[in-house]
Amino acid sequence: MSNRILIVDDETSIRHALAGVLEDEGFITLAASSAEEALELLDTASVDLVLLDIWLGDGMDGIAALERIRERCSLPVIMISGHGTIETAVQATRRGAFDFIEKPLSYDKIVLAVSNGLRFARLERENLLLREKAPQTPTLTGESAAMRQVRRQIEMVAPTEAWVLIRGEHGTGKELVAQAIHRLSRSSEQPMVEVNCAAIPEELIESELFGHEKGSFTGANAARRGRFDQADGGILFLDEIGDMSLATQAKILRILQEQRFERVGGSKTVKVNVRVLAATNKNLEEDIEAGRFRADLFWRLNVVPIQVPPLRDRLEDIPLLVADMARSLAEKGLKAREFTADAIATMMAHPWPGNVRELRNFVERLAIMCQERIIDEAQVRLFLAPRANGAASGIAGRCDALLAADYKTAKRLFEREYLQHKLQENGHNISRTAERVGLERSHLHKKLKSLDIVQ
Ligand SMILES: Nc1ncnc2c1ncn2[C@@H]1O[C@H](COP(=O)(O)OP(=O)(O)OP(=O)(O)O)[C@@H](O)[C@H]1O
Numbered sequence: 001m002s003n004r005i006l007i008v009d010d011e012t013s014i015r016h017a018l019a020g021v022l023e024d025e026g027f028i029t030l031a032a033s034s035a036e037e038a039l040e041l042l043d044t045a046s047v048d049l050v051l052l053d054i055w056l057g058d059g060m061d062g063i064a065a066l067e068r069i070r071e072r073c074s075l076p077v078i079m080i081s082g083h084g085t086i087e088t089a090v091q092a093t094r095r096g097a098f099d100f101i102e103k104p105l106s107y108d109k110i111v112l113a114v115s116n117g118l119r120f121a122r123l124e125r126e127n128l129l130l131r132e133k134a135p136q137t138p139t140l141t142g143e144s145a146a147m148r149q150v151r152r153q154i155e156m157v158a159p160t161e162a163w164v165l166i167r168g169e170h171g172t173g174k175e176l177v178a179q180a181i182h183r184l185s186r187s188s189e190q191p192m193v194e195v196n197c198a199a200i201p202e203e204l205i206e207s208e209l210f211g212h213e214k215g216s217f218t219g220a221n222a223a224r225r226g227r228f229d230q231a232d233g234g235i236l237f238l239d240e241i242g243d244m245s246l247a248t249q250a251k252i253l254r255i256l257q258e259q260r261f262e263r264v265g266g267s268k269t270v271k272v273n274v275r276v277l278a279a280t281n282k283n284l285e286e287d288i289e290a291g292r293f294r295a296d297l298f299w300r301l302n303v304v305p306i307q308v309p310p311l312r313d314r315l316e317d318i319p320l321l322v323a324d325m326a327r328s329l330a331e332k333g334l335k336a337r338e339f340t341a342d343a344i345a346t347m348m349a350h351p352w353p354g355n356v357r358e359l360r361n362f363v364e365r366l367a368i369m370c371q372e373r374i375i376d377e378a379q380v381r382l383f384l385a386p387r388a389n390g391a392a393s394g395i396a397g398r399c400d401a402l403l404a405a406d407y408k409t410a411k412r413l414f415e416r417e418y419l420q421h422k423l424q425e426n427g428h429n430i431s432r433t434a435e436r437v438g439l440e441r442s443h444l445h446k447k448l449k450s451l452d453i454v455q
């Protein structure tokens with residue numbers, strides 16, 4: 001994908017010259033003739049790097065614009081000046097400019113500075129991702145009898161080779177259970193291969209799981225190993241197993257019985273040794289009754305069932321969960337929060353139909369929306385109040401997005417609220433919701449994942 005460079009200069013000829021040079025190198029360019037115009041563009045367009053002139057005519061100057069840009073995002077900014085002195089350069093880099101180039105502009109210098117800036121930004125992003133990933137060994141928080149029971153089952157089943165069916169409502173922590181089993185299993189050194197059956201278009205699930213031979217269907221330009229192959233000798237986590245077609249279920253059953261299968265479009269039999277962990281929030285007994293799920297597969301999978309309890313059955317875990325969530329939000333850069341005993345008691349009286357995920361989103365929402373460090377009962381009540389008759393809190397009762405300080409947060413809050421509402425309307429059925437809101441199922445799933453509505 002081409003990188004997008006925003007050129008900010010009040011002189012038309014310079015903008016054109018820079019755009020020419022950069023487009024020749026394969027970059028996409030956007031242009032603004034003033035700082036104000038540039039800031040507006042940054043709100044709406046996606047940009048990877050900014051070239052910013054220090055002298056910008058009558059409006060805001062480049063150094064002030066640099067500060068505003070750095071406040072909003074972490075894009076690399078390269079300053080340009082015809083009147084460059086060491087002092088301005090030092091001033092600009094102190095304020096976070098990535099580099100400084102002087103007019104007259106040299107072709108090579110620009111291309112080098114831009115490439116360096118982009119490389120630096122990419123490394124910074126990767127670093128951040130790694131840092132985010134590293135300390136995240138998510139644990140199942142909770143000391144309730146129900147949670148202890150789940151942890152005991154995990155400890156017992158993990159070191160064996162048994163296939164496990166993890167069941168429970170939405171957001172109860174099924175994925176965390178699968179990760180915990182993997183961590184305590186004999187193949188913990190090998191990554192667990194995950195497949196979310198709901199996220200893959202129906203017609204591609206088989207090829208995703210079993211791989212395909214070259215030319216087996218339109219678009220299969222090369223042979224490809226499936227997830228079962230990739231997980232050989234280790235664990236495959238089949239999430240949302242209730243979303244698989246009957247044909248795929250039949251193949252899975254065969255693997256379970258014989259540990260072998262054929263690739264899509266191939267006749268060769270592939271032998272693997274895979275341990276499958278499966279999860280679902282569906283009522284599989286009901287699906288069996290309706291002919292949507294194979295009874296024999298269910299019984300084979302259900303040898304070791306782990307039922308993850310809904311949050312309403314272990315409300316006593318809420319204080320620990322909230323404390324953990326507030327801590328992890330603070331680690332991500334949100335303000336540190338504390339809750340009064342009454343605030344916690346109010347949360348413990350709520351049924352949490354969306355379970356731990358709903359609780360986590362709620363705590364995040366409070367952390368974003370409340371100004372005070374200590375959150376009390378009144379605030380919890382205000383934000384727990386049902387949306388429909390939320391008139392008491394005025395605009396906030398209708399939509400949090402309107403109260404958000406910046407556009408990005410507002411957009412995220414709105415999307416989250418809208419999609420959560422639609423999902424609820426459609427009984428948490430992703431396919432049906434996708435159809436109703438006019439999105440492709442896999443696209444909707446990606447969106448729900450990025451908004452933390454599903455995992
Ligand atoms: N016991 C727990 N302790 C701490 N965090 C938890 C716990 N259970 C769930 N969570 C958090 O709640 C969120 C939802 O958990 P998870 O994705 O495992 O649920 P799920 O049952 O797989 O949901 P879905 O059916 O929607 O896929 C995650 O952010 C997870 O970290």
Ligand SMILES: [Mg+2]
Nearest residue numbers: 174175239455
């Ligand atoms: Mg899940």
